[in-house]
Amino acid sequence: MRFRPHARFPQLISGLLLYGASLALMVRSDLGLSPWSVLDQGISERLGxxxxxxxxxxxxxxxxxxxxxxxxxGVGTVGNVLLIGVAVDATLALLPPVEALGIRVPLLIAGVSLNALATATYVGARLGPGPRDGLMTGLHERTGWSVRLVRTSIEVCVLAAGWLLGGTAGLGTVLYAMAIGPLTQTCLRFTAVRVKKDLCP
Incomplete structure (x- = not known):
């Protein structure tokens, strides 16, 4: 980790925008989305x-x-709500739908990989968790359940609700579930910013 106090806000913004772009790549792949994006897509379909x-x-x-x-x-929490959706829609507007599987598969892989980098980038800025991350940690603290159990329970419920609403679950959903943790952890080695309290003995 590096001590870069003046770089934290730009890092947060870039991470959130990249996160939205990564979700759009997965949408265009049409091979399955992350659990929360399945819910977003289902709500999108139902509400127009x-x-x-x-x-x-x-x-x-x-x-x-x-x-x-x-x-x-924190600032990152508010930024998460305000920026990710804008980035998703902007990227979808620039990237037209594709039909060829030879393009859709690379889009999926790129989306999952970029999502991991983006997550590590905005989380590494340490300016506040996203709403969904905060829900997970809050339930963990309140229930005493493991983070893994809480996260899995939330995402299974979200995925089921999104699928019932018409969201796309598939190969991409499985790939995301398997790859996002290890990839994000690897990226965090290069993006996590040290804050002053980390420097105290």
Whole structure:
């Protein structure tokens, strides 16, 4: 980790924008999305709004669930709600749908890989968790369940709800579930920023 106090905000912004772009790549692959994106897509289909707008609405709803969990939002939390949806819609507008499987598979792989880098980038800035991350850690602290169990439980429920609403689950969903943890952990070695308290003996 590196001590870069003046780089944290730009790192946060770039990470959130890249995160939105990565979700759009997975949407265009049409081979399956991350659990939360399956929910976003399902809501988008049902309400007739963009996926980016659905992402923001879900983010606000999840953020409200923090109240009984007594989680504290940060700049990164607000940025997550405001920027990721915009980046999703902007990328989708620039990237037309594709039909060839030979293009869709690379789009999926690129989307998952970029998602891991983007996650490590905005999380590494250490300016506040995203709404969904905060929900996970809040439930972990309140219930005493392991982070793995809480995250798995949340994502299974979210995935099921999104699929029932018409979201796309498939190969990409499985690939995301298997790869995102190890890839993000690897990227965090290069993106995590040290803050002053880390330097105290």
């Amino acid at each position: 709004v963009s996926i980016g707008m659905a992402n923001a609405v879900v983010g606000v709803a999840v953020l409200l669930s923090w109240l009984p969990l007594r989680q504290r939002p």
